[in-house]
Amino acid sequence: MNSLWARSLAVVVLMLSVVVLSACEGGKAVYPTRDRGASAPRMGDEKRETVFGAEGLFGDKKKGTGGGEGIGVNSFLWRASLDTLGFMPIATADPFGGTIITDWYQLPEAPNERFKVNVFILDRALRADGVKVSVFKQARDAMGQWVDVKIEAKMAGELENSILTRARQLRIVSTE
Amino acid sequence: MKKVLIASTALVAAGLMTTGSASAAEKIKLNLGGFSKWWVVGAWQDSSFEAGTGRGYANVDVKGDNEIFFGGDTTLNNGMKIGVNFELEAGGGSETAQSNPDVIDKSYVFIESGIGKVIVGSEANGAVLLHVMAPDAAANWGSEGLLISGSSIVQPGAVSVMKTTEIDTDDNAEKITYVAPTFYGLTLxxxxxxxxxGTTSASKGEDNSSQALSQSVYGVGAGYANTFGPIGVKLSTGFVWGDANAAGVTGDLQEFSAGTQLTWGxxxxGGSYRQRILDEKGGLYHNRPSVASNIDGYIWDAGVMYDGGAWQLSFGYLNSKAEDSVTVGQDSLTVYQVSGKYNLAPGVDLQASGGFVEWDDESAKASGNTGDANHNQGWTIATGIALTF
Structure with missing residues (x-):
C-alpha cells in the first residue's frame, strides 16, 4: 500500500473517531441497510413499506420509529406501579408519558383522612431513579372540610421502594 | 485499521456491561419479512451467438427473485439493541437459488447503540451498505438485476466483468463491520x-472474476445524505483493499467506488463509478507488460428517474470493462435500461424493465465458426409483480 492510501486511510480513521466522539451531541443513531436492487442505502429511520405495514408480518409495531408509538416507559416499572397502586382508584394512567394519577382514597379504618398518589416513570430503563412518587394527604377539619395535611417524607420513598421491588420481581419472573 | 475496528467493537461490547442492569426488557421475538418478485421476460438473443454456442434460446421465460427474512431484536434496559437476521433464498431465477434453492446467504448478529452498530457475520461490507448508484424505478439494478445479471440476454461464458458499482467482491464472506452513527447526514x-x-463467491454469479483467494481484506465507506433548499443530495465513496492470492497472481487488490444522487422535486x-486495480507484487503476470493482469477493470452507471407519486419511471445506462484472461484486451458489458413501477397498495407494485444488453469478450471471433459464442446482444422486456412483506 503506497503512502497515498495510507494517508487517506489515516484521514478516514480520524474522521471516524471524531464522529464516534461527537455522536453524543449531533449524531443520530440510525444505521443503513441495503435492500436487494436498491440504488441507495435505507437508513434505520426509513421503514420498509410492506403488505403487512411498516414492520412486516409479526413485526413489533410498538418499536416503530420511536416517534411516540407504543409504551414510552419501562414496562416493568409501569406494571409494578399499577400493581402497587392497585388498591386505590386510578383517575388517569398514561403509558406514553409514564404518569399514573390516582383518585382520592379513604381507608375504611380512617374515614377522616384521604390520600392521592402521583407516580411518574421517568425512564425506559429499569433503574432506581426511574420512578418518582408524590403522595398527598387531606384530613377533615372541625367544619368537615378537607384540608391539606403534611405527610411524612419517607412515605413517598417507601412507595417508590415497593414499586421497585415489584418491578424486580416481575423482571425475574420474565427471564425464568 | 484492524486495531481500530477491534477497538470500536470492544467499545460497543463494553457498553453492554455498563449502566447497571443490562438485561433485556423483553425476550427476542421472531419477525418475518421478505420480498417476492416474479417476472415474465421476453428476450431476443443475437442469432450469431446462438449459432456460435449451438443452442437456441426461448424468447419467453418466467423469472423470480424471492427471499424470506427471519430476524429479531431486543432492546436491553440500558438502551442497547441486539438482534439477528437471516436471509433465505426462496426460489426464482437467480443462479444461487437454482443450484441451491433454500440457501441462507446472509446471516448475522448486530449490536446497536448510540455509539455505533457492529455487525458480525455474512452481510454486505461497510462500503456497500452506504453505496449510492444510478436510480432505478423497479429496483432492478445491480448485480442481481434481470438485465445486468445475464438472466435475460445470456452472458457468454468467456465474459467476466463487474456487474455493479458496489464493491461486492467479498460477497457474503463472514466479516466484522462497524457503522458510526449518522452525524449531520454523514455516515461512516x-x-x-x-x-x-470463505464462501464460494465465484459460484454465486456475483462478480465472478477470477481472483480466488483474498485474505485480510479491509474496507471503509462513507455516505452522506442531506437536503439543501429544494435539492436532495446523496453521496458515497468506498475503498476496499486486501491481499490477492489467486493462482499465478499475488499482490494488493484495491477497489474504489463513488456515487451520487441528486433529487430536485x-x-x-444519479451515477456511480467503481475501479478495481491489482497492484502485482509477483506471480505469473509480474513484469510481463504484454500480458494483461486478469482483474483490473472499471464500471460506471448513470441514470435519471421521475417520481410521479404512485408511479416511477427511470432510464439507466451501465458500462463495465475488465481484463479477464491472459489475452490482452477487455471484456465489456453495456446496458441501457428503462424501468417503471406502479404502486397498487403498500408493499404491492407492478414493475416493468426493458432495454438493450451487449456482452463482449476480448477474444476475436473464432475463424471457420458460423457464429460468435463470445459475443451476445439483444433486446429484452420484462413485466412483473413485486410484493414486499
Missing part, C-alpha cells in the same frame, strides 16, 4: 474481512 462504515474466500439524477 468500516469492515474487516479475515478471508474473502420529482426528478432524481
Amino acid at each position: 462504515g468500516a469492515t474487516y474481512i479475515p478471508n474473502a474466500s 420529482p426528478v432524481t439524477v
Whole structure:
C-alpha cells in the first residue's frame, strides 16, 4: 500500500473517531441497510413499506420509529406501579408519558383522612431513579372540610421502594 | 485499521456491561419479512451467438427473485439493541437459488447503540451498505438485476466483468463491520474481512472474476445524505483493499467506488463509478507488460428517474470493462435500461424493465465458426409483480 492510501486511510480513521466522539451531541443513531436492487442505502429511520405495514408480518409495531408509538416507559416499572397502586382508584394512567394519577382514597379504618398518589416513570430503563412518587394527604377539619395535611417524607420513598421491588420481581419472573 | 475496528467493537461490547442492569426488557421475538418478485421476460438473443454456442434460446421465460427474512431484536434496559437476521433464498431465477434453492446467504448478529452498530457475520461490507448508484424505478439494478445479471440476454461464458458499482467482491464472506452513527447526514462504515474466500463467491454469479483467494481484506465507506433548499443530495465513496492470492497472481487488490444522487422535486439524477486495480507484487503476470493482469477493470452507471407519486419511471445506462484472461484486451458489458413501477397498495407494485444488453469478450471471433459464442446482444422486456412483506 503506497503512502497515498495510507494517508487517506489515516484521514478516514480520524474522521471516524471524531464522529464516534461527537455522536453524543449531533449524531443520530440510525444505521443503513441495503435492500436487494436498491440504488441507495435505507437508513434505520426509513421503514420498509410492506403488505403487512411498516414492520412486516409479526413485526413489533410498538418499536416503530420511536416517534411516540407504543409504551414510552419501562414496562416493568409501569406494571409494578399499577400493581402497587392497585388498591386505590386510578383517575388517569398514561403509558406514553409514564404518569399514573390516582383518585382520592379513604381507608375504611380512617374515614377522616384521604390520600392521592402521583407516580411518574421517568425512564425506559429499569433503574432506581426511574420512578418518582408524590403522595398527598387531606384530613377533615372541625367544619368537615378537607384540608391539606403534611405527610411524612419517607412515605413517598417507601412507595417508590415497593414499586421497585415489584418491578424486580416481575423482571425475574420474565427471564425464568 | 484492524486495531481500530477491534477497538470500536470492544467499545460497543463494553457498553453492554455498563449502566447497571443490562438485561433485556423483553425476550427476542421472531419477525418475518421478505420480498417476492416474479417476472415474465421476453428476450431476443443475437442469432450469431446462438449459432456460435449451438443452442437456441426461448424468447419467453418466467423469472423470480424471492427471499424470506427471519430476524429479531431486543432492546436491553440500558438502551442497547441486539438482534439477528437471516436471509433465505426462496426460489426464482437467480443462479444461487437454482443450484441451491433454500440457501441462507446472509446471516448475522448486530449490536446497536448510540455509539455505533457492529455487525458480525455474512452481510454486505461497510462500503456497500452506504453505496449510492444510478436510480432505478423497479429496483432492478445491480448485480442481481434481470438485465445486468445475464438472466435475460445470456452472458457468454468467456465474459467476466463487474456487474455493479458496489464493491461486492467479498460477497457474503463472514466479516466484522462497524457503522458510526449518522452525524449531520454523514455516515461512516468500516469492515474487516479475515478471508474473502470463505464462501464460494465465484459460484454465486456475483462478480465472478477470477481472483480466488483474498485474505485480510479491509474496507471503509462513507455516505452522506442531506437536503439543501429544494435539492436532495446523496453521496458515497468506498475503498476496499486486501491481499490477492489467486493462482499465478499475488499482490494488493484495491477497489474504489463513488456515487451520487441528486433529487430536485420529482426528478432524481444519479451515477456511480467503481475501479478495481491489482497492484502485482509477483506471480505469473509480474513484469510481463504484454500480458494483461486478469482483474483490473472499471464500471460506471448513470441514470435519471421521475417520481410521479404512485408511479416511477427511470432510464439507466451501465458500462463495465475488465481484463479477464491472459489475452490482452477487455471484456465489456453495456446496458441501457428503462424501468417503471406502479404502486397498487403498500408493499404491492407492478414493475416493468426493458432495454438493450451487449456482452463482449476480448477474444476475436473464432475463424471457420458460423457464429460468435463470445459475443451476445439483444433486446429484452420484462413485466412483473413485486410484493414486499
